Amino acid sequence: MMYCKNSVVGGFLFLIAFACWINAKSSEAFGTFGFDIHHRYSDTVKDFLDVDGLPEKGSLDYYAAMAHRDQLFKARRLATSSATTPLLTFLGGNDTYRLSSLGFLHYAIVTVGTPPLTFLVALDTGSDLFWLPCDCTNCVRSLNSTSGKQLDLNIYSPSTSSTSQPIPCNSTMCGPRRGCAVRLNACAYQEVYLSSNTSTTGILVDDVLHLGTDENPQGIVEAPITLGCGMIQTGDFLDAAAINGLFGLGMDNISVPSILASKGLTANSFSMCFGPDGIGRIEFGDKGTPGQNVTSFNVEQQHPSYNVTVTQISVGGNVTNVEFTAIFDSGTSFTYLNDPAYSVIVEGVS
Known part of the structure; x- marks a missing residue:
């Protein structure tokens, strides 16, 4: 189900703003916990990546950049995009910013493993697997910031997390469409995305995702989840999209919302609430209220989507x-x- 507070439509590009978006397949309430989410042009993301020259929210440049970005991604999904990413010059200054540097719209700083490591992951309702760059032979390990500094990105490694365990090949989580990395005795995966030549390949592992509760004071929950140890990334994952990991929020049993529900930690629901300052919140669990409007999803069995x-x-x-x-x-x-x-x-x- 989906619960929406309001929507706004106007102009020839139709901006739609949802105060709260919830995928609820169960009305039973368990715990609710989550983490903050950040718009790609928010101060948090700018500070994390040490970038400037990005457009101010609400400016003409801001909306031009957002529309241009959508066109690039729509083209990639139709496999008709050019291999060369254009530069966009913002009218407010002399800086240029290569739009490929941040491909997705919303990001979250998540903490995984023991001891905990932080990652800036893209949020994607169009895919299922949560994966991180991991012991990788082909991935992005650092970025050059606009100030000239080199920003080293965290790389996940099962060997350095005491709570990490490989998913064995005979696990039900492995499934018939996945392979087996015999040398590692672990379930292998390859996820191919609609963007041209874009994929992630590796093994599946269990570890803990550190989430904050809704209590005051806030508590910390170490939620057991399954994630992809992404050893080889290709295509946009080396340049534009999810350079430090992708958080799939789809309906498959491998997605984090589905895993949390299957373990009895939350209802099979999640909400994404977007604030006006570029900071929002994703919550896992039932945040609905009695009597609110409900719209059902049309779920196709072969390729379920929202x-x-x-x-x-x-x-x-x-x-x-x-x-x-x-x-x-x-x-x-x-x-x-x-x-x-x-x-x-x-x-x-x-």
Whole structure:
């Protein structure tokens, strides 16, 4: 299910703002805990990566950059993008910023393992696996900041985490579509993404994800999860997308929300709440309230995704009955509509 507080649609690029987005497949309440999430242009991400020259939120440059980024990602998903990433010059200064440096829209600083290590991971509702660069032969280990400093990124290693255990090849989590790394006696994986030649390959391991509770004072929960030890990254993962890991939030049993629910730690729900200052919160567990509006997902068994049916569009108080399906995607900035829905909106605002 999905619970939405409000949405705003306007202009020819349709910006949609959700105060709270929840995937709830169970109404039973368990614990709720999570971590902060950060917009790609937020101060937290800028400070973490030591970058400047990024557009200020609300400026013309900001919206131009967001729209341009969506076009790049939409092209990549259609496998029609150019191999050369264009530069965008912001009108407010002489700095240029290569848009490929941060491919996804929202990020989180997560802590994994014992002793704990932090990673800046991209949040993606369009994929399932949570993976980190790990003992890698092909991955991004450092970035050159705009100030000229070299920023070393943390690399996960099962051998240095006392709570890490490989997933054996005969585990039910391994599944028929995964292989076996015989030398390591571990379940092997390869995830191929829609972006051209983009993949991650490695083994599956169990470890702990450190989450904060909703209590005051806040408590820390060491949640057991399964993650990908990404030894080989290709394509956009070496340049644009998820350079320090990807946090898949899909519906498959390998995703973190599904794992937390299967272990009885939370209801099979998660929420993403976005604040106006670029800082939000992702919560695992049921945060819904009685009597709130509910929209069911259209779940396809072969490729389940957060797909809903829209039955009406309201522009300026005028309601039009037009039915279409839409996918909620945490990685896209704006809402994009095809006809006939697009024409209904244009006619309503012209």
